[in-house]
Amino acid sequence: MSPQARKAFDSRRMFLRGAGAAIALPWLESLPVWGDDGAADAATPPVRLACLFAGNGFHSGQWWAKGSGAEMELGDVLAPLAPHREKLLFLRGLYNEEARIGGIHSCQTGNLLTGAHLASGGEIRSGVSMDQVVARRFADRTKVDSL
Numbered sequence: 001m002s003p004q005a006r007k008a009f010d011s012r013r014m015f016l017r018g019a020g021a022a023i024a025l026p027w028l029e030s031l032p033v034w035g036d037d038g039a040a041d042a043a044t045p046p047v048r049l050a051c052l053f054a055g056n057g058f059h060s061g062q063w064w065a066k067g068s069g070a071e072m073e074l075g076d077v078l079a080p081l082a083p084h085r086e087k088l089l090f091l092r093g094l095y096n097e098e099a100r101i102g103g104i105h106s107c108q109t110g111n112l113l114t115g116a117h118l119a120s121g122g123e124i125r126s127g128v129s130m131d132q133v134v135a136r137r138f139a140d141r142t143k144v145d146s147l
Contacts, residue, residue: 046141049134053112065090 064075113129135146
C-alpha cells in the first residue's frame with residue numbers, strides 16, 4: 001500500500017471512529033455514572049402533571065370521576081387508572097372567559113394553560129403557563145424539568 005493510500009485509509013478510519021463517537025454522545029447522558037444519586041430516588045417516583053384538552057369534547061357518560069382517594073369512582077374511560085386513585089386529582093367546573101373570544105379552534109387551545117388573551121397574528125402576550133409553574137416547583141426531583 002502506498003504512503004498516500006495508507007494516509008487516506010488512516011484518515012478515513014479516524015473520521016469514522018470520531019463520527020461513531022459523536023453519534024453516540026446523546027445517549028451517554030442516560031448511562032449511570034459513579035456518584036449519581038438518581039438511583040437513590042428511584043424508589044419514590046416523581047410527581048407528574050397531565051393537562052388534557054379534547055377539541056371536540058369528552059363523552060361525559062364515560063369520562064367522569066366522583067369522590068376522592070380510595071373511594072373514588074371512575075367512569076369506563078378512566079377505569080384503568082383505578083389502582084392509582086389515591087394519587088389522582090380531577091378538577092371540574094373550571095371556566096375561562098378568554099376562551100370564548102375569537103374562533104373556537106384557536107382560542108380554546110391557545111390559552112388553555114395560561115388563561116391569557118390571545119392576540120392576532122404572531123403577537124403573544126402571556127406570563128408563565130401553569131404547567132411551567134408546576135415544573136419549576138418540582139424541578140429538583142427529575143433530570144428534565146419539563147417535556
